[in-house]
Amino acid sequence: MVITKSILLALAALSLTLPVSAHQDGVTHHQNYEGQKPLQDHQHHNDGMPVQEAKRVAIIGAGSAGSSAAHYLRRFHTNTTNAPPINITIYERNAYIGGRSTTVNAHGKASYPIELGASIFVSMNENLVNAAKEFDLTVSSTSSTRPKTVRDSVGVFNGEEMVFVQPYSESKTGKWWSLAKLLYQYGPLAPIRTKRLTDETVGRFLNMYREPLFPFSSLGEAAESVGLLEATGVTGEQFLMAKGVGNGKFVTELMQASTRVNYGQNLGLIHGLETMVCMAAEGAVSVEGGNWQIFEGMVKSSGASVHLNTSVTGITEKKTAAEGDKKVWTITSQKHGDQSVVEKDFDTVIIASPYQYLDLTHPPTTLQKAPDKIPYVALHVTLFTSRRPLDPAYFNLDPASTVPEAVLTTLNVTEQSSETFTRGEGASAVGKVGFFSISTLRQIYTEEHGEEFVYKVFSSEAFGQDRIRKILGVKDEEEAGVTWVFRHLWNAYPYLYPRVTFEDIKLGEGMYYTAGIESFISTMETSSLMGMNVARLALDEVLGVEGKVKAKL
């Protein structure tokens, strides 16, 4: 039972959003975030001691990493005695908080928000789970809004046939049938070993949240000390072979379907650790109305001064005579639509975006080593509404059946034997099937269009109207009845090639970098963990003396 639950949740829930309640207006991103009031400097007297000068911290990016850095910096600071006041400033290029966690509204209706980026997190994601509780957000299971007309929860399609179909298991009997089917199809060995390996891997990873490992100044060393480099250093394929899970159909069909829907990569490319992360989906949930609310809550709780619609264009080092020849970082920023450029000095800078996407015109020149450019998966997300259900014939299913809620994909048998596909990127990774996943998210009702399905497609190339018509089984535009389409191209996550070293966390004196963790594990939670980690490292640096910190979560 446990095995079934884990594996099926992994498949059913991964990246497939079932958003539930109201939020925003318009079809682009959610409403502009109301900038925070600038923080009051806490320049109090400590028992007659002179007023301490506030330390100025700039955070570039208000996604999971930047928001978490601000939130935990404030929390650690509050729990620290004799620390100078901290003044946090967040710069965010977008009009909203959340980065790759953001929603759009089907038909522009606030009652139908759809996750455009990161859609689920799981029960062991303690930062996100705790923050959702702290900010009183409602989380719900990813199956809570499933369309009632669909009979199966997950299918795995290889472009020729549906190689696995998991029916909804609402009754106890249903569950047992599902287990019987799973074991019948794949045998007990691979699922049981996978479950054990997943638990073991997750257990090792969780040590990174706690002393003595936390805070870690080198991701590679932290990963080594918990024994995870063994998993990051090889491909998923190699790791599963070495651990006795093998390379049978359970791996090439179910597990690969998971790595494809989550990361757009097959098992011959993606490393072993991220492969196991894809199987650790117990308790998959999302925040009603959008996961971005977690990050908005974090930013608010930090008391930071927030500059939305503002791009940082330069980070330069200067020594100021006025400040006793002390090194400071000058941040140059520009609010969109505003011609003027603003310069401000900071003691600490936290870069909370992949370095290559900062687009700095004046990058820091004094760093020993700037972070490398990492190839990211270009992922096309297509959202659309139609009254038509997906066509069973397109998926080679019995015409009387319904297409599963989540159609994941894998390579066909011929492609599976070719490294061009198993190690491929983009269109080579996708194979004949032509997309990574198609999910029927929910049914909605509007006066203009009546009852409709909302669909989400992940693909490596644009998923045009012709392809939409094909999966709906019609030739004619009018028949397809597509009433709303929203397309977005993400630099979604890194290609997770095997590796045992990661980008530096501390780039220089007073400068920290979060995005190196994405080549280790790329999720909202791990970005949050790194945000929390750099918050602690930065505060330790400000305090100057180790052991002076009483910071506890």
Ligand SMILES: Cc1cc2nc3c(=O)[nH]c(=O)nc-3n(C[C@H](O)[C@H](O)[C@H](O)COP(=O)(O)OP(=O)(O)OC[C@H]3O[C@@H](n4cnc5c(N)ncnc54)[C@H](O)[C@@H]3O)c2cc1C
């Ligand atoms: C389609 C998709 C599905 C995903 N599914 C999941 C999932 O189900 N679960 C999960 O946990 N993860 C998922 N992920 C991954 C997850 O979204 C990321 O790992 C995580 O959100 C990264 O957070 P971050 O803060 O590190 O980066 P980001 O969210 O990218 O935040 C960086 C921020 O920095 C800002 N910025 C960059 N440069 C500048 C500048 N010069 N000046 C000012 N601001 C700047 C950007 O605008 C951005 O807001 C998914 C991602 C995508 C794209």
